[in-house]
Amino acid sequence: MLKKLQHVAVIMDGNGRWAQLRGKPRTYGHVKGARIAKKIITHAADLKLKNLTLYAFSSENWFRPEGEVSFLMLLLGRYLKKESQNLHKKNIRFDVIGEVNKLPDNIQKAIHQTRELTKNNTGLHLAFAISYGSRQEIVLAAQALAEKVKNGELKVDQITEKSISDNLMTAGTPDPDLIIRTSGESRLSNFLMWQASYSELYFSPVLWPDYSVKDFNEAIQYYLGRERRFGKVFQKNEESFV
Ligand code: FPP
Numbered sequence: 740m741l742k743k744l745q746h747v748a749v750i751m752d753g754n755g756r757w758a759q760l761r762g763k764p765r766t767y768g769h770v771k772g773a774r775i776a777k778k779i780i781t782h783a784a785d786l787k788l789k790n791l792t793l794y795a796f797s798s799e800n801w802f803r804p805e806g807e808v809s810f811l812m813l814l815l816g817r818y819l820k821k822e823s824q825n826l827h828k829k830n831i832r833f834d835v836i837g838e839v840n841k842l843p844d845n846i847q848k849a850i851h852q853t854r855e856l857t858k859n860n861t862g863l864h865l866a867f868a869i870s871y872g873s874r875q876e877i878v879l880a881a882q883a884l885a886e887k888v889k890n891g892e893l894k895v896d897q898i899t900e901k902s903i904s905d906n907l908m909t910a911g912t913p914d915p916d917l918i919i920r921t922s923g924e925s926r927l928s929n930f931l932m933w934q935a936s937y938s939e940l941y942f943s944p945v946l947w948p949d950y951s952v953k954d955f956n957e958a959i960q961y962y963l964g965r966e967r968r969f970g971k972v973f974q975k976n977e978e979s980f981v
Pocket of ligand 1: 752753755756757765769770772773776777795797800814815818947
């Protein structure tokens with residue numbers, strides 16, 4: 740069904756504000772946010788979407804108060820432990836983009852185990868962006884390419900858009916067709932900036948803990964009604980949905 744929509748990426752924003760509006764600690768918003776992430780993942784798998792990338796923890800999030808950072812890590816660890824079998828049963832291939840080596844050892848281990856368990860699955864490719872920053876990703880790709888030039892494995896004029904894409908953490912995954920950000924903010928915030936060159940951007944006013952399957956469907960419907968020209972003359976996306 741979703742032929743023209745291969746990859747949706749989501750900036751799940753607004754957990755803190757949602758909790759504060761209810762007089763609760765920000766961590767309460769993250770707990771609810773994790774439940775919503777689970778719902779959207781299941782829905783995306785049911786829709787037979789090929790790729791879903793969720794921004795779960797940015798490189799900048801390390802600068803949040805220590806208590807909030809460790810809570811987010813705890814939540815992530817708990818999620819992986821609880822959900823890896825479910826992901827596997829749903830034929831989901833779990834993946835992570837980001838500087839995984841900066842994460843606590845137990846999280847690195849849980850990521851490794853879930854990746855291994857699900858690596859041959861053929862359904863939804865689910866990537867969590869954790870300790871991820873687009874600028875850092877581009878810096879690492881530039882360093883990897885420079886290293887190859889230095890070793891004589893690559894010529895300078897072989898540095899192309901493709902070779903840069905192939906050295907990003909998203910190598911092998913098509914660029915996102917649609918990027919959704921919740922909570923009324925309209926920024927990319929260091930998320931998939933190279934990959935977003937031709938993405939449709941969809942900003943929802945809904946805070947992530949209130950986000951629903953209906954909101955997600957609306958974003959997809961919006962995308963399917965857009966014209967994508969990639970700088971050229973191009974046809975309208977004509978696919979119908981649900
Ligand atoms: C943004 O809300 C959200 C995050 C920094 C983390 C996203 C994490 C989750 C949805 C939970 C973890 C997910 C899983 C699947 C374990 P914010 O805190 O920036 O909200 P604010 O903008 O209102 O302050």
